Amino acid sequence: MKAISWEMGHHCCSKQKVKRGLWSPEEDEKLVKHITIYGHGCWRLQRCGKSCRLRWINYLRPDLRRGSFTEQEERTIIDVHRILGNRWAQIAKHLPGRTDNEVKNFWNSCIKKKLIAKGLDPNTHNLLSPHHLPILNANSSKNIDPTKPVFAIINNTSSQTKDAKKVQPFQPRLSMDSNDPVISHHLFENSLNHESSDLNWEDYNCFLKKDVGHDTTVGLSNQTLVESTKMPVLLPLSCSSNPLDLGTVVQSWAGNSGLGSALEHTRRPEVSQPQMVYQGVVAQEFVNEGLDFTGGGEDQCQTNGDIDLEFIEAALMPCGMFSNVGTLDQLAWDCKLA
DNA sequence: AAATGAGTCAACCGCGCCGGA
C-alpha cells in the first residue's frame, strides 16, 4: 500500500465527509495497527490526515509518558520557557515522553497561575511590578517611579531612609511554599536585615541575596551578606526563580570570586542569553560599586575591581539586547526594554 | 439532587516555513 500524507484531507476537510471530534477506541486501534504496518501514512477512517497525525503524536505514540508532571518536569518547563517563551514544541523536547500540547496545557492550567500567585509575570518571568499587583497596597507603588528603570529604584536601597523602606509588605512572598519548585530555590525564611513583618517589594528582591546565606559553599559571613544587601539588584533580569541561572549568578555574585565566576559562566554555551545579560550587568555593578572581587578558582578571572569591559561587551553583544556597555543605567534600560 | 462554575485536556484551526515541481 502506498502511504499517503498526513495532510490527506486537510485542505479538503470541508469538502470531504471526514469525521471530527473525539476518537473512539476502535479508531485508535485502527490507527495504531495501521501505523505499525505502514508507518506514518495513509488513513482510512474518514478522518482528516492532520487529525490522525495529531492523535498519534499526542496520544497513541508508544513512547509517551502519561500522568502528572513531576516537580523536576515543572522546573524544566519554567526554565526553558523563560528562555524560549511559548515555543511549546521546543520545550517539550526537554521532556522525554511529553508532547507540546501537554506542556502547553499544563502551562496554561497550572504553572501560569502559580507564577502569578508568586508575583511573577508568566510571560517575562520577571516580577510583576506593584502596578500589576492589585493585591499590593497602593502605598507601596508610591515609592516606584515607572519612568525609571527598576535598577535605579533598587540601587537606592542603601540610601533610603528608614521611613521610605516602610512600604507595604509584599504579599505574595508570604505564601511562598518551600515545597513549591517555583520558589523553593529562593527560600526567604529568616531575614538578616529586616524584621519579617517589615518586608516589602524591595526586600523581596533582596531575598535572592539572602538565599546565598543558605549556601555554605560560598562561605559567607553574616557581615558579608549585610554588605551585599546594600548592593543593587536588577529586577527585570534577576527576579526569575530559575535555580539554574540565579543559583550560579547569585552565588558568584556574593561569593569572594563573584565576578570572575559570573564571567566564566558567560563563556559557557549552555548558559542562556538572559543569564549572560544578567551576569554582565552584575559585573558592571561591581565596577560601579568599586568593589574588589578577586577570583579564587582557576576558572575564575582575577578582577580586583578592574573589570575587562571588552570581555563583558563581547559576551553581551551577541545577545543583541543592547548597543553598549558604557553605563550601568544604559544597561539597565536596555535590559528592561529587551 | 440539580445547577452552576472552574479547571483540564484532547482536538481543531489557521498560519508560516520549507522543499519540490
Add this chain to the structure above:
DNA sequence: GTCCGGCGCGGTTGACTCATT
C-alpha cells in the same frame, strides 16, 4: 520566481469532569 502541498507549530475551542452552591 512562484505555486502548491506537506509539515509543524501555537492559539483556541469545546467536551468533559469535578467541586461548590
